[in-house]
Amino acid sequence: MMAQMLKNKVYGWLDQRFALGTMQExxxxxxxxxxRHSIWYYMGGIAVMFLIIQVLTGGLLMLYYVPEISAAHAxxxxxxxxxxxxxxxxxxxxxxxxLMILALFVHLFTTYFLxxxxxxxxxxxxxxLGLLVVVFGFGFxxxxxxxxxxxxxATKVGLDIASQVPFVGETIATILRGGADVSQxxxxxxxxxxVFLLPLALVALMGxxxxxxxxxxxxxxxxxxxQAVREEKFFPTFVLKDLMVWLLLFNxxxxxxxxxxxxxxxxxxxxxxxxxxxxxxxxxxxxxxxLKVLPAYIGPFEGEHVGMALFALIGLAFVxxxxxxxxxxxxxxxxxxxxxxxxxxxFIVFTVWGMLL
Amino acid sequence: xxxxxxxxxxxxxxxxxxxxxxxxxxxxxxxxGGGMYFAVTEQWAYKTNDEGVYDFLKxxxxxxxxxxxxxxxxxxxxxxxxxxxxxxxxxxxxxxxxTLGWAExxxxxxxxxxxxxxxxxxxxxxxxxxxxxLAWFYAVFSVxxxxxxxxxxxxxxxxxxxxxxxxxxxxxxxxxxxxxxxxRLVVFAAAAGMxxxxxxxxxxxxxxxxxVLQYTTKWFIPLFIIGPLVxxxxxxxxxxDAVTNVMTGIQASxxxxxxxxxxxxxxxxxxxxxxxVFAFVGPYLNPKGFSFHAAVLFLLCGLFVTSIGxxxxxxxxxxxxxxxxxxxxxIVKDKVPELNKVGYLKSSKWVHDGMTPVEIGESMxxxxxxxCHTRHGYRSxxxxxxxxxxxxxxxxxxxxxxxxKEKNPYVGIMPPLVGTPDEVAALATYLSALTGTAANPPVxxxxxxxxxxxxxx
Numbered sequence: 068m069m070a071q072m073l074k075n076k077v078y079g080w081l082d083q084r085f086a087l088g089t090m091q092e093x094x095x096x097x098x099x100x101x102x103r104h105s106i107w108y109y110m111g112g113i114a115v116m117f118l119i120i121q122v123l124t125g126g127l128l129m130l131y132y133v134p135e136i137s138a139a140h141a142x143x144x145x146x147x148x149x150x151x152x153x154x155x156x157x158x159x160x161x162x163x164x165x166l167m168i169l170a171l172f173v174h175l176f177t178t179y180f181l182x183x184x185x186x187x188x189x190x191x192x193x194x195x196l197g198l199l200v201v202v203f204g205f206g207f208x209x210x211x212x213x214x215x216x217x218x219x220x221a222t223k224v225g226l227d228i229a230s231q232v233p234f235v236g237e238t239i240a241t242i243l244r245g246g247a248d249v250s251q252x253x254x255x256x257x258x259x260x261x262v263f264l265l266p267l268a269l270v271a272l273m274g275x276x277x278x279x280x281x282x283x284x285x286x287x288x289x290x291x292x293x294q295a296v297r298e299e300k301f302f303p304t305f306v307l308k309d310l311m312v313w314l315l316l317f318n319x320x321x322x323x324x325x326x327x328x329x330x331x332x333x334x335x336x337x338x339x340x341x342x343x344x345x346x347x348x349x350x351x352x353x354x355x356x357x358l359k360v361l362p363a364y365i366g367p368f369e370g371e372h373v374g375m376a377l378f379a380l381i382g383l384a385f386v387x388x389x390x391x392x393x394x395x396x397x398x399x400x401x402x403x404x405x406x407x408x409x410x411x412x413x414f415i416v417f418t419v420w421g422m423l424l
Numbered sequence: 425x426x427x428x429x430x431x432x433x434x435x436x437x438x439x440x441x442x443x444x445x446x447x448x449x450x451x452x453x454x455x456x457g458g459g460m461y462f463a464v465t466e467q468w469a470y471k472t473n474d475e476g477v478y479d480f481l482k483x484x485x486x487x488x489x490x491x492x493x494x495x496x497x498x499x500x501x502x503x504x505x506x507x508x509x510x511x512x513x514x515x516x517x518x519x520x521x522x523t524l525g526w527a528e529x530x531x532x533x534x535x536x537x538x539x540x541x542x543x544x545x546x547x548x549x550x551x552x553x554x555x556x557x558l559a560w561f562y563a564v565f566s567v568x569x570x571x572x573x574x575x576x577x578x579x580x581x582x583x584x585x586x587x588x589x590x591x592x593x594x595x596x597x598x599x600x601x602x603x604x605x606x607x608r609l610v611v612f613a614a615a616a617g618m619x620x621x622x623x624x625x626x627x628x629x630x631x632x633x634x635x636v637l638q639y640t641t642k643w644f645i646p647l648f649i650i651g652p653l654v655x656x657x658x659x660x661x662x663x664x665d666a667v668t669n670v671m672t673g674i675q676a677s678x679x680x681x682x683x684x685x686x687x688x689x690x691x692x693x694x695x696x697x698x699x700x701v702f703a704f705v706g707p708y709l710n711p712k713g714f715s716f717h718a719a720v721l722f723l724l725c726g727l728f729v730t731s732i733g734x735x736x737x738x739x740x741x742x743x744x745x746x747x748x749x750x751x752x753x754x755i756v757k758d759k760v761p762e763l764n765k766v767g768y769l770k771s772s773k774w775v776h777d778g779m780t781p782v783e784i785g786e787s788m789x790x791x792x793x794x795x796c797h798t799r800h801g802y803r804s805x806x807x808x809x810x811x812x813x814x815x816x817x818x819x820x821x822x823x824x825x826x827x828x829k830e831k832n833p834y835v836g837i838m839p840p841l842v843g844t845p846d847e848v849a850a851l852a853t854y855l856s857a858l859t860g861t862a863a864n865p866p867v868x869x870x871x872x873x874x875x876x877x878x879x880x881x
Contacts (some may be wrong), residue, residue, distance in 0.1 A: 148676045155690065299713070307710040311718055314698040314705075318725050321698075325691040328683075 072222045094302035097284065101299050102291040104181060109304075109312045110174035111280070116313040117167035120267075120320070121205075124160040125262070132212065134258035136251045139214035140334040149330055154328050161329040164206060168350050171199050179407050181237055182400075183286040184389040192389050197272045201265055206348055208261040211254065219335030221258075223249045228358060231371040232379070234319040246258060250335065289394075346421060353414045354378060356421035426773045427512035430791045434801030437510035437794065444502040444730035445738075451496035451617075453730055455536070456490050456608075457616030459566035461557040461643065462498045465620075468639070470556050476632030482547045484623045485595070490545045491619075493537060511795060513754030514580075514745040521592050522576050529572040534718060536565040570608060578604045580746050581737070582663065587748055603658035611650045611730060617644035618726040625719035636686050637707035637714055645708075648700040652693075663747060665836045665861055666740045688732045691866045695729040701803075720749055749838035760842050764825070768792070768843040785854025788847055792839070806859050814856035821848045821855075 082088055099108060133142040146153035175195065176210055178184065184192035211222040214398075226249065230240035245252025287296070318367055347355050354374075361370035384406065392403040434438055462481065469477035493732055510517050519526060539562040546555060575596035578588065581604075587597025592795065620640045627633035673686020676817040709716045745752045755763070768788065769775045775787050789805075797803045809817060824841040825848065832840075841848065 150675050305709060307705045308713055308718075311702055311722075314702045315721055315725065318695050318698050318728075321691055321694045322728075325687040328687070333457060379728050380545045 072168060080289070083105075089091035090383065091302075095300065097301035097384070098162060098298035099285050099301050099305045100287055100291070100296045102287070102294070104288050104291070107174075107177040107181060108285055109309060110170055110311045111175060113171040113312060113316055114167055114174055116316065117163050117170060117320075120159060120163040120317075121167060122266075124156050124163065127156045128160055128176060134254055136210070136214060136254055136335075139173060139212065139254060140331075143213045143215075155324060158324040158327075158329040159320065162323045162327075164209065165349070166320055166323075168202055168206060170222065171202055172350070174413055176407065179385075180404070181286065181288040182392075182394060182403075183288075185286070185392070185394045186280065186389065187373055188283050190390040191276060191283065193386065194272045194276040196385055198269065198276060201269050203350065204265050205261060205269075208265070209255040211249075211257045212261065213331055214254065214335050216335050216339075217332045217345065218341060219249060219337065220341040221347050223341070224251070224345060224355075225347055225351070226253075228355070228371065228375070231369070232375045233372055236375070245325075269356060344424075349418060349422070352421035353417035356424070357418040359421075426514075426771070427507075427796065429774065430509040430668040431790060431794060432510075432798070434798055436796070436802040437506075438796055439798075439802045441503070441506045441510050442735065442738075444499055444506050446734065448496070448499035448503055448729040449734045451492060451499060453612045453615030453727075454488065454619050455615065456570050457498050457612030458492070458619065459536075459559075459563035460609075460613050461483055461616035461620060463563040464490075464643070465554075465639070466556050466559045467586060470552055474632075474635075476627075476629055477636060479634050480624060480627055480632065484620060485544045485547070487619070487623055489540055491503040493540060497537075501565055509667075511754060513743060514750055517746060517750060518576060519581075521586070521595060522579075522843075523589075525572055525576055525592070525596060526874045529569060529576075532568040532572060536562065539565055554724055555648075567609070570612070571605065574608060575601055575603045581666075582661065582740050583746055584750055599661045599715060600658055601659055603654055607651070607654045607658050609648050610654055611733070614644055614647040614651065615730060616722045617641075617647070621703075621714075622716065622719040622723050624707075625714055625716045632713040637711040641708035642701050645700060648696060648703075650698065662740065664793050666747075668672070669740065669836065670736075685736055688736045688739075692729050692733045692736065695725055695732075699726055699729065751793045753839050755792070755839060755842055760840060763842045764844065766844075768847055781850040781853045781858050783854075784847065784850035785852070787850040788843060789854055792842065796838075805855060809855060809859050809861075811861065812856075812859070813861045814852050817855050817861075818849060818852040821852055 077091050080085070098103070100181045131142055131146050131153065133139055140278045143157070146157050148154070178192070207222075207225060211218050226244055229243070230236045232239070243253065243256060244250070258332070343357065346352060358371055358374045361374050363370050365373045374401065388403060388406075394400070432436055436444075462485065465477065466481055468474075468647075469481060497703035539558060543555075543558045543562050546558065550558075554877050575598075578600040579595045579598055582599045583595050586592065586598070617640050620643075621637065624633060624636040627636060646851060664866060670686050670689055673683030676683055699722070702725070706718060706722065741747055743750075743751055744757075745754070750756050750758065763770075768791070769784065772787065772791065774783060774790070779787075793805070797808070800806050809820075812820065821841055823832050824838065825843075827835060827840055829835040841851075843851070
């Protein structure tokens, strides 16, 4: 009786301030279709879960990390070997980043193949693409921060490749480097981008993305569009299932962290020769490998320039797809599917190829 | 030391024993915990006279019977086979010390198996009262098998007063007997709940499904709250060196410092916590949406926790197989000084006149290292020794002979290396040949052992 009274009182207080009743009513109206492709609806939530882990572990790492070239590596050594649970938090951050990017890739391609980019969800799709770019930025800038040998040279190579983008590449690379070489300026800039600029962009894009998802609900793929499918309540049914998936994947992350703690290479020496076989992280590996196998010149153009232009065109195609393939023309639908399949296939083939070399 | 040596390439003896044990413990959980779950749940069904719950129990008992009597029995024999071949010295000691205990274990095990069959095949053939009694009989017999085996398993970690008195009862009821018994009862009962979720998730009638899933969550969640408490009780009774080994991994996750112990321990804590939340948000709050696939994934997480928990418990004993008495390679601790003096291989049946230093070294390797390491696979010597040449391997092996922790950081992690300087030199020669760092290829020459080895006929 007493407990019930207290509960009512607390609820009443919160309801007055946060309009819980209205929110509950709204949440009760939202439904999620249940069909054979429903599993893909969980991908966005999974990425959010890993993002939350990134924010929490990243904040903890900042307590000990020193963004200065003579101390950065040593601070990671301290985190790994002297700070209680330091290795655990760092491994969570590194493994979590990789799993988050994987989840985003799966989310992107399943959204693409289920045609969830079509009107009225263009903005959801575009903000999603923007989020992927931001996350790539997190991966690229975060990779340099430990200032170990591989990170240093992979960043150097990565920025050299970025400078090959026609017209703007060199300017962007110079701004990111803070000069002609990877140095203290680069580390400082990458740190600021990693912990300040990208999080700002992420919050803005994610806010719009989530708002759009709430406004338009879950899209139904063509194959079940005309079928009568069961709808389940978003709250609490889908949210509870989402939580179960999160817990399972959190366990997977914890297993990776425990069995394969994230290592650290020797400190970077900018004057040393680059070690053989420098490779970027797996999510850039496909593009890296593709550029590697291109001939030095294709016609009058440098191979790398052509490669970068091709990447830009592919990116552009992903941007315009919701405006071109609107679900009304079966031929366009077929071309969109073919394009997506080819890109996915090439991405996998070049990534695996890069790993094997 | 004269039992035949089981040489398992790549996977290693430990790997084989570990794999079979992990599989077996997942089944045993259900065999013992299931007994308690069946008895309490059938009591509930009897009290409420709910045919839906009876149907569920009947289906669960079919799954239970198949799993425990086929997979459980086969893997149980597998453990005996692997351990007897892999570490015969420890099994020898355990059989000799607990002869009566083993006999009792087999009596209760046979009674447990027989009751399991009768329980399943008498559904609908005897009265509900009689069937309920059978459930309780099974529960008691299965718990009794745990009561016995727990004494022997906990003895290996904390042999207690047995070390000085050699009184088997004092070894049996050792310092960790009660905490480990309660810990296992809790873990096994929780595991039975996880198996029950899998069968309950397939119940067609929604009302019964909801009822059984919510009932099982209520069975399950309290156990996960009691679990950490009994776990802490167990931890408090462990030898201080074993606890230190776990704590080392809080700060570092490197190779060679046993941080794997800490890592698996934390992983088991994390997964235990997530399973608890999973049970609440899944089968309890959303029973209708709790699918068979979710239940299976949930069970796999639970079995994984059980396996790594057992792995951690087994590893805690290192460098011993019977703590404070016998090292993991079967060497009795008190005999080390004598063996260092007269030679480890002196009474070995596996060395003979005319062996090269490499062959003598290989005998040393097989007798003292092979229990935990392999040449090129699991805990591979090739990887662990890296680029060390014969000279630095010799220095490393000499360090492994020291018992002062300041001079040998592996004290408390690895057994001390036992043998005369010549035997150690022969082992270094063998290891450098193995890793390809030998300065000169091994030459066929008779080793200069300070004793006459026994000739194998």
